[in-house]
Amino acid sequence: MTTTVEAPRSRRVGSAPRRRTLARPHPEGTVAALVVLALLGAACWAFSQLRVNAATIVDGLGNAVDFASRTLPLDFPPIGELLALSGQTLAIVVCATLIATLLSVPVAVLAARTTALGGTSRFAARVLIVVARAVPDVVLAIVFFRMFGFGGLTGVLAMGLHSTGMIGKLYADAIEQVDEGPRTAIRAAGGSRLQQLVSGVLPQVVPSFVATSLHRLDINLRVSVVLGFVGVGGLGQAIADSLRTLDYQRGMALALVVFALCVLVEIVSGSIRQALLGVRAQRPGGRAARRGAVPARVPLASGGSGSRRNDGSRPRISPSWTVGRVRRLGYWLLTALIVAASIWGADISFAQFERAVSGFGPTLALFWPPETGGIFGELLSELLVTIQIALAATLIGAVLALPIGALAAANVAPSPAVAKFFRGVVLAVRGVPELVLAIVFVVITGLGAVAGALALGVGSVGLLGKLVADSLEEVDRGREQALRATGANRLQVFFAATVPQAAPAFVSHVLYQLDTNLRSATLLGLVGAGGIGYYLLNASRVLEFGVVTTVLLLTFGTVLLVELLALWLRGVLRPSGS
Known part of the structure; x- marks a missing residue:
């Protein structure tokens, strides 16, 4: 919606007052921005609560060396x-x-x-x-x-x-x-x-x-x-x-x-x-659609005997065998x-x-009816740990994936060789299953949520880095070229033209990664990486299937809430016309 504001009168007699329009902030967009900031704050809180820090990793380097000696x-x-x-x-x-x-x-x-x-x-x-x-x-x-x-x-x-x-x-x-x-x-x-x-x-x-x-x-x-x-x-x-x-x-x-x-x-x-x-x-x-490109048409034969070209041959009604x-x-x-x-x-x-x-x-x-097995309080506590792992992992993944994804984008990287190298880094990280990363970090940092957060955080670089690179490459290059023509350097073009266009896609990708990490955090408990997954596996091993159902309902409800929130945010943040 817009509101009309009358500009100050001109000093010249008889001149008509100029009118300009000011965009009124959309209430839904303001709420969405506050929700995104709240999620960022929750991720920082989870990161702090789990005590994920460099000192933990440094202290575990001795375990890593010992693990390598037992692996090789x-x-x-x-x-x-x-x-x-x-x-x-x-x-x-x-x-x-x-x-x-x-x-x-x-x-x-x-x-x-x-x-x-x-x-x-x-x-x-x-x-x-x-x-x-x-x-x-x-x-x-x-x-x-x-x-x-x-x-x-x-x-x-x-x-x-x-x-x-x-x-x-x-x-x-x-x-x-x-x-x-x-x-x-x-x-x-x-x-x-x-x-x-x-x-x-x-x-x-x-x-x-x-x-x-x-x-x-x-x-x-x-x-x-x-x-x-x-x-x-x-x-x-x-x-x-x-x-x-x-x-x-x-x-x-x-x-x-x-x-x-x-x-x-x-x-x-x-x-x-x-x-x-x-x-x-x-x-x-995309670009082809914006240019109004249309697919080439294949000439069709008409009539019983078929029409002929100028050279007397009949037109083909199917592609040639190239x-x-x-x-x-x-x-x-x-x-x-x-x-x-x-x-x-x-x-x-x-x-x-x-x-x-x-x-x-x-x-x-x-599996019915659901049962708590006398540990409902522990299940709720571990569900909160699972949410903290997902939030902290998404924060770690975003911090790592944004610069790596930017260097993997062809229009941002200093050279094609740099872009190919970081594309290779993203591909290599994507190839490592999160469960394997969790096993490695469990050995380094010990059992608990820190291993799960680090495993999912590093694993997020693979998917999130690729999505970031693709989004940067798909922006309108015209704005970048216009800034370069004014003498702007590479860094100025990136922050003034490239990032503003890709920012809505960034938020959407991070929300998708949060959704994915929440599911994965449930599974990493199978190898001792913290969260409710450990209780899920134990309940199935001792045949307490009612507890399995309870864990399923708790996980399902949490994932569903995150899914609905992410769906609403993506709808609000989607650029107009997309």
């Missing part, structure tokens, strides 16, 4: 066993991501504002997405373990259902941001709702769908390490078994294999994404082969479904 030399298993473990892990991860992708498409269609069948279906789909995101993978794994027992099926369903929440949300956002022109044209021509969806919407969102699924594949590979501690097979279970017997040489060797697989999957998925899509996908409202098209077809076939091999390699026994159906009721009865 690394003890890799025989090549055959290593390949089998790696293959099983990859198969479980691929199957879980495939299930999540298949489930997310209809959920996203019902959740998107432009394709929902109605307000009720959209609300139900959005609730399903939020619930799936809020329930930690490890809790789902504990439930499915009681239903299906050991095997890949437990991990596939746990990761698949949890991933549906994140993939479904991103899919729905992509559907809401498509160009409505093709869909409107099909509807005007009499096309049904299904025809509008298949021909007018899905072709536009395929690039975003592919990129999202491949990104989730990378995340699920790191999550598989955590699920190994609750009985899911593969490298994660082998690492858990090694650490339980204090065989650090074998455990760290397998962790190094997981790191290599994460980096390899990141590189391969990027190549596959570009090969399958042909070109790098533009974000809705090297690029053959390469893309090869990647599609390779993807189909990988999926088929994964279904076979995940060791999924469909006979387990029959046993699970018969025991479904008794299994759920074990």
Whole structure:
């Protein structure tokens, strides 16, 4: 809203008073700014309460040296066993991501504002997405373990259902941001709702769908390490078994294999994404969209015999078989082969479904009603510790990721070599599972919340640094060039032109990282890194499933509140027109 303010009268007789408008601050924006400041204050308070400081790390350097002496030399298993473990892990991860992708498409269609069948279906789909995101993978794994027992099926369903929440949300956002022109044209021509969806919407969102699924594949590979501690097979279970017997040489060797697989999957998925899509996908409202670019049209043949060109040849109604098209077809076939091999390699026994159906009721009865086991006060205290770990870790991650992400951005880094180096740093950090970092910091600083905060803080640099770099690279370069033309140096251009444009995205990314860290903080308790996860694992081991349900409800409620708060803040801080 604006208010009109009359400027002072001009001294010249007969001159009309000039009028100017002043922007009135939006109340919702002011509240959002206060909430962000409150979150920052809470993060600083958590950092102080946990006593995370350099002295703790320095005091633990002796433990680190001792740990290294017990870890080196690394003890890799025989090549055959290593390949089998790696293959099983990859198969479980691929199957879980495939299930999540298949489930997310209809959920996203019902959740998107432009394709929902109605307000009720959209609300139900959005609730399903939020619930799936809020329930930690490890809790789902504990439930499915009681239903299906050991095997890949437990991990596939746990990761698949949890991933549906994140993939479904991103899919729905992509559907809401498509160009409505093709869909409107099909509807005007009499096309049904299904025809509008298949021909007018899905072709536009395929690039975003592919990129999202491949990104989730990378995340699920790191999550598989955590699920190994609750009985899911593969490298994660082998690492858990090694650490339980204090065989650090074998455990760290397998962790190094997981790191290599994460980096390899990141590189391969990027190549596959570009090969399958042909070109790098533009974000809705990106430069191409702002320039009004339209896709090239393919000439269609008309009439029974077909029209002819000037040279007498008939026009093509399909693309020619170029090297690029053959390469893309090869990647599609390779993807189909990988999926088929994964279904076979995940060791999924469909006979387990029959046993699970018969025991479904008794299994759920074990988890209800919720029980406290006489430790409800301790559970609340550890839930607060979990929140403190997430807040402190997000603060650490933001402080580290902002300069690293800035140096990884091509338009900010002093040279392309510097940008590539820091992109490599971000990629390397992303490849290390948070659970492995937690194990290392537990050894250095001892059991407790400090190890969890440091592990998640360092781990946040991988994702948050990448998001920061991408946001800086996507700003309007015109403002930067205008400042350079006035003689501004690199630092002045960065703070006056680049940062103001990317600031809303920074806040959104930090909120997303806080949401992620809260879930991860629950899981790190499995290895003694503080928080409520330790009680969750113990309750499942001693078969106190009512306590497991209580921990689940406490965690779910906390994650849901953070999710709703972050969703509201992102909506308020989103730039106009985006």
